Amino acid sequence: MKTQMPVLSLRKSLMSLLLILTIAISCQDEDQGVKNNTDANAIPETIELEDYYLVEGDILIPKSFAGENGRTEQASTYNLVSYSSQPTIRVHILNTSSNFLPAAWYTEIVNATNDWTNITNCRISFSYVTSSNNADIIIQNDGGMLPPNVIAGATPPQGGNAGAIINVNPDFNNGSISAGQMRYNLVHELGHCIGFRHTNWSQRGEQADPDGANTVPGTPTSDPNSVMNGGTANFSWNGFSSNDILAAQTLYPQNNLISNGLISPNGGESFHGRTQGGGSAIFQMQIVLNTAVFNPTQVAVDLFQNDRTYYYGVHNVVNGTVSFVSAFPGAGLNVYKIKVTDVNNPNSYDISDNNFQITGH
Numbered sequence: 365m366k367t368q369m370p371v372l373s374l375r376k377s378l379m380s381l382l383l384i385l386t387i388a389i390s391c392q393d394e395d396q397g398v399k400n401n402t403d404a405n406a407i408p409e410t411i412e413l414e415d416y417y418l419v420e421g422d423i424l425i426p427k428s429f430a431g432e433n434g435r436t437e438q439a440s441t442y443n444l445v446s447y448s449s450q451p452t453i454r455v456h457i458l459n460t461s462s463n464f465l466p467a468a469w470y471t472e473i474v475n476a477t478n479d480w481t482n483i484t485n486c487r488i489s490f491s492y493v494t495s496s497n498n499a500d501i502i503i504q505n506d507g508g509m510l511p512p513n514v515i516a517g518a519t520p521p522q523g524g525n526a527g528a529i530i531n532v533n534p535d536f537n538n539g540s541i542s543a544g545q546m547r548y549n550l551v552h553e554l555g556h557c558i559g560f561r562h563t564n565w566s567q568r569g570e571q572a573d574p575d576g577a578n579t580v581p582g583t584p585t586s587d588p589n590s591v592m593n594g595g596t597a598n599f600s601w602n603g604f605s606s607n608d609i610l611a612a613q614t615l616y617p618q619n620n621l622i623s624n625g626l627i628s629p630n631g632g633e634s635f636h637g638r639t640q641g642g643g644s645a646i647f648q649m650q651i652v653l654n655t656a657v658f659n660p661t662q663v664a665v666d667l668f669q670n671d672r673t674y675y676y677g678v679h680n681v682v683n684g685t686v687s688f689v690s691a692f693p694g695a696g697l698n699v700y701k702i703k704v705t706d707v708n709n710p711n712s713y714d715i716s717d718n719n720f721q722i723t724g725h
């Protein structure tokens with residue numbers, strides 16, 4: 365988010381970003397990374413990769429988007445993340461023997477998703493899932509796909525869903541990448557996944573067409589501190605700029621927290637489960653709603669553990685109660701809150717007022 369990035373054209377509403385991709389090439393967050401790249405304002409050329417077109421430096425347009433009619437035909441389908449998807453954008457970090465990311469990247473992926481989630485009065489929230497099958501965004505090693513001067517690349521939103529892939533190039537700068545640099549670039553790529561284009565797109569000569577690139581209302585047309593500026597692969601995380609935050613809050617405003625919608629767990633409870641490997645406990649979670657003010661038929665459940673968020677899927681509400689058996693992390697800690705969101709009216713949710721405990725035996 366952030367940043368004023370001219371959000372893509374909200375097109376009259378929020379949609380438009382996609383286009384950006386079309387042709388352009390601009391992101392390049394990466395690129396500048398190359399020490400001998402002295403012309404930061406040059407428009408990066410479109411590079412054809414095996415499965416993508418790399419445009420604007422770090423935006424990956426799947427060739428499947430192009431269809432038989434060419435990319436411009438698809439541009440109009442690009443848009444921001446739909447309202448119903450915003451509060452639970454699920455991230456999976458692909459970690460297989462053939463697609464391995466160094467551990468330092470994991471830490472910064474968590475930090476970067478938390479940076480977005482922690483923006484106040486903004487509806488965007490990332491959580492983690494252990495299976496790629498129900499992930500909205502998969503973060504993975506690029507496997508040598510990206511050019512050596514590109515630190516990472518991301519796909520834009522399509523069909524209301526967040527951009528599906530962030531490819532990370534751990535070999536950038538011969539693998540000499542600081543933690544702050546990882547975090548900066550991951551925050552930037554997540555911004556692309558939720559529809560932000562480069563704040564400095566115009567200065568970089570990126571194309572506004574076909575849908576245009578509208579500046580987010582209230583934000584300036586340039587912001588040197590924006591994390592969404594392109595050509596910044598060598599930058600280190602120093603927080604969002606104030607205009608980045610304003611842009612995020614403008615495009616993805618916070619929804620309505622139901623007051624006193626959650627009776628239990630609302631703080632002070634202790635759930636006792638059977639201890640599993642890795643410090644988790646298995647038990648039947650029971651959530652009780654105050655149906656006088658919050659009476660959904662199906663809810664999505666997220667568990668907060670300090671700054672981490674875990675997604676626990678969609679469950680039916682029966683007589684104001686949600687019950688399901690699952691494994692929960694961190695047995696013995698008193699650091700949990702739960703978030704319950706009405707699946708049919710995602711602007712309605714409640715979160716535990718205070719922490720509860722999970723213990724194992």
Ligand SMILES: [Zn+2]
Nearest residue numbers: 391392393422
């Ligand atoms: Zn970029």
